[in-house]
Amino acid sequence: MSSVPFDDFDSPRSGRHRSRGVNWEKWGWIYMRVSGVILLVLIFGHLFVNLMVGEGVKAIDFAFVGGKLSNPFWQVWDTLMLWLALIHGANGMRTLVNDYARGARSRAILKGSIFAAAAILIVLGTLVVFTFDPCPPVSAADAHLLPSFCPAP
Amino acid sequence: MSVKTAGGSPTAPTTSKRISGTLYRGREGMWSWVLHRITGVAIFFFLLVHILDTALVRVSPEAYNAVIGTYQTPIMGVGEVALVAAIVFHAFNGLRIILIDFWSKGSRYQKVMFYVVIGLWVVTMVGFVPRHLINVFSH
Numbered sequence: 001m002s003s004v005p006f007d008d009f010d011s012p013r014s015g016r017h018r019s020r021g022v023n024w025e026k027w028g029w030i031y032m033r034v035s036g037v038i039l040l041v042l043i044f045g046h047l048f049v050n051l052m053v054g055e056g057v058k059a060i061d062f063a064f065v066g067g068k069l070s071n072p073f074w075q076v077w078d079t080l081m082l083w084l085a086l087i088h089g090a091n092g093m094r095t096l097v098n099d100y101a102r103g104a105r106s107r108a109i110l111k112g113s114i115f116a117a118a119a120i121l122i123v124l125g126t127l128v129v130f131t132f133d134p135c136p137p138v139s140a141a142d143a144h145l146l147p148s149f150c151p152a153p
Numbered sequence: 154m155s156v157k158t159a160g161g162s163p164t165a166p167t168t169s170k171r172i173s174g175t176l177y178r179g180r181e182g183m184w185s186w187v188l189h190r191i192t193g194v195a196i197f198f199f200l201l202v203h204i205l206d207t208a209l210v211r212v213s214p215e216a217y218n219a220v221i222g223t224y225q226t227p228i229m230g231v232g233e234v235a236l237v238a239a240i241v242f243h244a245f246n247g248l249r250i251i252l253i254d255f256w257s258k259g260s261r262y263q264k265v266m267f268y269v270v271i272g273l274w275v276v277t278m279v280g281f282v283p284r285h286l287i288n289v290f291s292h
Contacts, residue, residue: 065217092193136213
């Protein structure tokens with residue numbers, strides 16, 4: 001039978017790891033609940049504005065996103081959503097790896113991949129939100145793809 | 154394994170393959186937990202893809218429009234219904250989990266709250282699905 005050695009588990013009442021540094025599992029548990037409530041508001045708002053208002057998903061294009069991301073309100077909204085959701089999701093995936101992945105090596109590989117994916121996408125997404133140019137230089141033929149507030153090329 | 158009862162006679166070990174016989178297994182508590190995990194994983198993988206496709210606004214308007222155009226096809230439109238269904242369940246059941254953890258009567262009403270979650274999910278989907286499908290299929 002291949003399984004995690006029994007020594008990896010602490011007896012629930014042993015009190016062995018009490019008062020030794022930060023209790024990261026406790027803060028992870030709190031994070032899931034706090035971020036979850038905030039994400040409910042942020043994501044429901046995101047879905048309402050992008051899928052319910054006007055023509056919904058059919059209205060989404062570069063000009064639509066350009067209009068949103070040139071507004072500081074949506075920059076903050078989207079950045080908060082990005083960070084909170086990726087960390088919430090990555091921590092949830094970590095829980096599943098802890099529950100289902102056997103063997104120290106596969107657990108390390110899976111957790112490393114989850115961490116790397118979350119970290120890379122947080123950096124990428126944050127850079128996109130704050131370095132985004134809603135009026136990039138385009139050929140005259142593509143000028144109609146830009147938001148209406150962009151100056152004519 | 155048999156268990157000694159007060160009367161001294163051991164209870165018969167079950168050979169039933171049905172998931173039942175405890176307060177938790179096979180009941181609302183288990184299925185809400187299973188659904189929370191499945192929807193969570195699905196949302197996580199969509200999130201990875203969604204950040205990458207949105208990042209294309211930094212490449213060019215043509216690149217972004219080409220990819221977001223695929224989100225507007227009928228097949229993806231139905232996929233968006235599944236995505237929103239997963240998100241709405243995960244959100245409402247997440248509130249249920251918080252109430253079980255922090256509300257003094259939370260665990261007593263966890264079963265009732267599961268059906269409240271299902272009810273709110275139905276109401277939300279009734280508000281969303283027709284409008285979304287009309288947008289997807291009628292332009």
